[in-house]
Amino acid sequence: MTLRALLGGALVAALASTAVPAFADGELNLYTARHYDSDLALYEAFTEATGIEINVIEDKAGALIERIKAEGQNSPGDIFMTADAGNLMTAAADGMFQPTMSVELEARIPENLRHPDGLWFAFTKRARIIMVRDGVDVGDLDSYEDLADPRYAGMICIRSSGNIYNQSLVGSLIEAHGEEATAEWVRGLVANMARDPESNDTGQIRAVAAGECDIAVANTYYLARLARSDDPDDQAVVDVIVPIMPNQDDRGTHVNISGAGVLTNAPNAENAVAFLEFLASDEAQLAFADGNNEWPAVEGIAHATVLDDLYGSFAQDDVSTAVFGGNRADALRIMEANGWK
Numbered sequence: 001m002t003l004r005a006l007l008g009g010a011l012v013a014a015l016a017s018t019a020v021p022a023f024a025d026g027e028l029n030l031y032t033a034r035h036y037d038s039d040l041a042l043y044e045a046f047t048e049a050t051g052i053e054i055n056v057i058e059d060k061a062g063a064l065i066e067r068i069k070a071e072g073q074n075s076p077g078d079i080f081m082t083a084d085a086g087n088l089m090t091a092a093a094d095g096m097f098q099p100t101m102s103v104e105l106e107a108r109i110p111e112n113l114r115h116p117d118g119l120w121f122a123f124t125k126r127a128r129i130i131m132v133r134d135g136v137d138v139g140d141l142d143s144y145e146d147l148a149d150p151r152y153a154g155m156i157c158i159r160s161s162g163n164i165y166n167q168s169l170v171g172s173l174i175e176a177h178g179e180e181a182t183a184e185w186v187r188g189l190v191a192n193m194a195r196d197p198e199s200n201d202t203g204q205i206r207a208v209a210a211g212e213c214d215i216a217v218a219n220t221y222y223l224a225r226l227a228r229s230d231d232p233d234d235q236a237v238v239d240v241i242v243p244i245m246p247n248q249d250d251r252g253t254h255v256n257i258s259g260a261g262v263l264t265n266a267p268n269a270e271n272a273v274a275f276l277e278f279l280a281s282d283e284a285q286l287a288f289a290d291g292n293n294e295w296p297a298v299e300g301i302a303h304a305t306v307l308d309d310l311y312g313s314f315a316q317d318d319v320s321t322a323v324f325g326g327n328r329a330d331a332l333r334i335m336e337a338n339g340w341k
């Protein structure tokens, strides 16, 4: 498939007229924990528009953080891109990012979706929500807080405390309620688990569909991925899952991000900023979010229709992603101290 077919002629045409500066001889070394084919098409579009070649170094977030640290001042890395504000804040705490001063990025990316000092910027959003099996009586289950209610004893499947998505969710609870109340919440949740944590988010959703548990916590794009699958087994799962968008009556549903920042020792920092500004453009936002069934970070951009089919529009917790991501270590300590395996 050609790039034009992948992205649509509109994107390529728009890129040709975009304000991204050209560094014809330059390169860009992108360390990324994302791994979607659609991202590769976007990188090609960036190269086509700017002449900047992108070298992609792909690995898990933790491995990339260790690699960048080990490379130190000699690191060829220009950008670190990863899912989850917790990962971005871990990298920021290690001094891995330099501030990016970009009027364009500040104007386009909402304030709660970027680091206050410009160390990183979100480019997509996902929500971490509750999913139940159709027909199960869960009463008025409509908040993260409810998950600790003893009426849900033995009903909940959720992955381990080592999972960054859960650490960020707990980080948001710390921000909303403080550490003591969050510790109590963790104890209640652990008491309600149907099994010791195992598997990934898709595994929790499948376990609910199969009746191993009644309630799962998972990120929105996992169910959307199953919904877009041609596999009849996946369709059968989606058919029996009812998503619940938590906390619509108060602070809104917990929203996390994927994002990127310019590395401290970036040899091609100007190219890196140009790439981040490119990712924030209307056309790139659409394709980048769609590649993983997420919502664009920039407001007013279209997104995959499957997201509307599954989740509609919903109130989003607008707490700073840097704040809950920065609570990662405290969250993990509280989770482990209160029995979350």
Ligand code: FE
Pocket (backbone or CB within 6 Å): 083, 219
């Ligand atoms: Fe994921």
